[in-house]
Amino acid sequence: MESKGDIYKLIFDNAGTGILLSDNKGVILAANKAFCERTEFFEDEIAGKHKFCSFIHPDDKKRVEEIYKNQTEKQTSENLITEFRFLRKDGEVINVASTFAFDEKTGNIIITLLNITEKIEILKALKRRDAILYAINHGINLFLKENSWKKVMPDVLKAIGEAAEVARIYCFENSTDEKTGLLLMNERFEWAYDKKASQINNPKMQGLSYKDAGVLRWQEKLKKGEVVFADINSVDEDERKNMEVLGVKTSVIAPIFINDRWWGFAALDETRKERVWSEGEIETIGVAAGMIGSAIYRQESYETLIAYITEAALRIKEPGFVIKENLVQIKKDVLDDIVSKQSIATKIEIQIKNIEQVNRNIKDLNRLIVERNKDIPEAYRHFISN
Amino acid sequence: MDSSKDCLKNVEILLVISPPERLKDNNIELIRRLTENDREILIITSSQPSQYLHELYEAKGIDSGKISFIDTITKFAMGTVPDGVQRCRFLSSPSDLTSLSIAISESLKEIKKRKNLHCL
Numbered sequence: 001m002e003s004k005g006d007i008y009k010l011i012f013d014n015a016g017t018g019i020l021l022s023d024n025k026g027v028i029l030a031a032n033k034a035f036c037e038r039t040e041f042f043e044d045e046i047a048g049k050h051k052f053c054s055f056i057h058p059d060d061k062k063r064v065e066e067i068y069k070n071q072t073e074k075q076t077s078e079n080l081i082t083e084f085r086f087l088r089k090d091g092e093v094i095n096v097a098s099t100f101a102f103d104e105k106t107g108n109i110i111i112t113l114l115n116i117t118e119k120i121e122i123l124k125a126l127k128r129r130d131a132i133l134y135a136i137n138h139g140i141n142l143f144l145k146e147n148s149w150k151k152v153m154p155d156v157l158k159a160i161g162e163a164a165e166v167a168r169i170y171c172f173e174n175s176t177d178e179k180t181g182l183l184l185m186n187e188r189f190e191w192a193y194d195k196k197a198s199q200i201n202n203p204k205m206q207g208l209s210y211k212d213a214g215v216l217r218w219q220e221k222l223k224k225g226e227v228v229f230a231d232i233n234s235v236d237e238d239e240r241k242n243m244e245v246l247g248v249k250t251s252v253i254a255p256i257f258i259n260d261r262w263w264g265f266a267a268l269d270e271t272r273k274e275r276v277w278s279e280g281e282i283e284t285i286g287v288a289a290g291m292i293g294s295a296i297y298r299q300e301s302y303e304t305l306i307a308y309i310t311e312a313a314l315r316i317k318e319p320g321f322v323i324k325e326n327l328v329q330i331k332k333d334v335l336d337d338i339v340s341k342q343s344i345a346t347k348i349e350i351q352i353k354n355i356e357q358v359n360r361n362i363k364d365l366n367r368l369i370v371e372r373n374k375d376i377p378e379a380y381r382h383f384i385s386n
Numbered sequence: 387m388d389s390s391k392d393c394l395k396n397v398e399i400l401l402v403i404s405p406p407e408r409l410k411d412n413n414i415e416l417i418r419r420l421t422e423n424d425r426e427i428l429i430i431t432s433s434q435p436s437q438y439l440h441e442l443y444e445a446k447g448i449d450s451g452k453i454s455f456i457d458t459i460t461k462f463a464m465g466t467v468p469d470g471v472q473r474c475r476f477l478s479s480p481s482d483l484t485s486l487s488i489a490i491s492e493s494l495k496e497i498k499k500r501k502n503l504h505c506l
Contacts, residue, residue: 340437340441349464
């Protein structure tokens with residue numbers, strides 16, 4: 001049978017959790033295999049040569065040193081799990097959950113380290129998604145309070161951009177090049193974390209064709225209502241050139257539809273670092289673009305309704321006005337004697353049709369009034385009665 | 387209206403707003419300038435019969451050979467179309483937007499080869 005020491009050595013070497021042994025001054029005495037694998041150190045590079053705290057991220061160092069000091073001074077083990085950032089050999093930061101146990105016999109500290117980087121990233125993405133949803137809710141309220149969607153767009157983009165923690169968020173509206181028939185994009189609104197990242201004053205951002213920008217892939221996907229994801233490391237050459245020019249590392253682009261018409265897109269750029277977008281974040285960006293499309297649609301519908309009501313009310317309020325003007329013109333034509341009788345007769349016939357239409361309109365309105373129909377909009381009643 | 391003779395030379399899209407009492411005179415003046423600038427003109431009319439406009443332009447000395455019409459009102463009002471109106475498509479109703487769209491496409495095809503097309 002193996003001795004206890006052999007068994008403990010077996011556990012130490014093969015544990016799935018990183019384990020360090022350090023003395024009361026914090027100098028690393030031993031590191032197990034799991035620790036070396038996750039931090040890319042060899043045991044002989046650190047054992048007896050470095051203090052444990054020298055590998056802790058500067059922002060977390062003081063806090064962890066205090067916990068360590070507390071343990072060694074009190075010479076007791078506290079059942080605490082401490083989270084902090086640990087620096088790997090290559091300088092990359094990993095998030096760890098750690099325990100510190102004081103060994104009364106030797107005065108050493110046994111440290112366990114569990115890599116929780118992935119969990120932290122998931123939590124951050126969830127928090128960002130919730131923050132974006134909160135910003136969308138804020139945006140909906142702004143759009144509902146204000147008749148002009150254009151007026152509130154800067155505030156809406158700022159809220160979403162800050163919530164998503166991106167470098168830039170912007171909206172492009174589509175247009176068509178009358179000469180070539182190519183689909184063009186035109187930057188309309190933008191929020192950027194600082195002025196250097198802003199592109200809205202770049203003249204190239206107006207009337208830029210999807211083709212010339214190297215993003216025909218976007219055009220194909222966006223017009224189908226799909227969200228586009230672009231990472232500089234995986235896009236094709238034309239698209240990569242466009243991203244390099246703009247200093248973009250990753251983008252998420254969501255189409256904006258007004259009813260069933262593809263209006264343009266909203267996009268988020270990250271220029272400062274590589275970034276992995278969670279599915280939840282990408283979905284919420286699609287929701288944000290949908291909200292913007294709805295706001296534009298709402299305003300367009302409202303303006304169309306007002307124009308319709310105004311025109312209809314004008315026609316009903318002064319039904320004879322247009323006909324009177326036309327008859328004055330016909331009289332002038334007769335006196336000028338420069339057009340044929342046939343033309344004059346046609347113009348008079350058109351006025352007869354106009355009178356018939358006016359009669360129908362008045363009849364319809366009379367019927368609605370008699371029936372106390374609620375379909376007559378309040379604005380219409382107001383216009384007629386003033 | 388801008389008195390400059392060159393104001394219509396290089397424009398592609400132009401919105402003209404006129405007081406109603408000046409509409410007829412401004413219309414004549416606009417058509418005159420466009421024809422003088424060697425433009426092809428397609429007029430879509432929903433209130434004035436094309437025959438009337440044709441006669442009016444002729445009387446005012448405008449070269450009507452450069453003018454085509456889509457007339458949505460004459461047939462609607464009269465039920466028939468007059469004889470002898472050149473380069474004109476008559477539609478049955480101003481509210482028939484499908485027929486209007488087809489008529490515009492066909493008219494544009496006909497004058498596709500000509501330069502400086504202007505739609506009014």
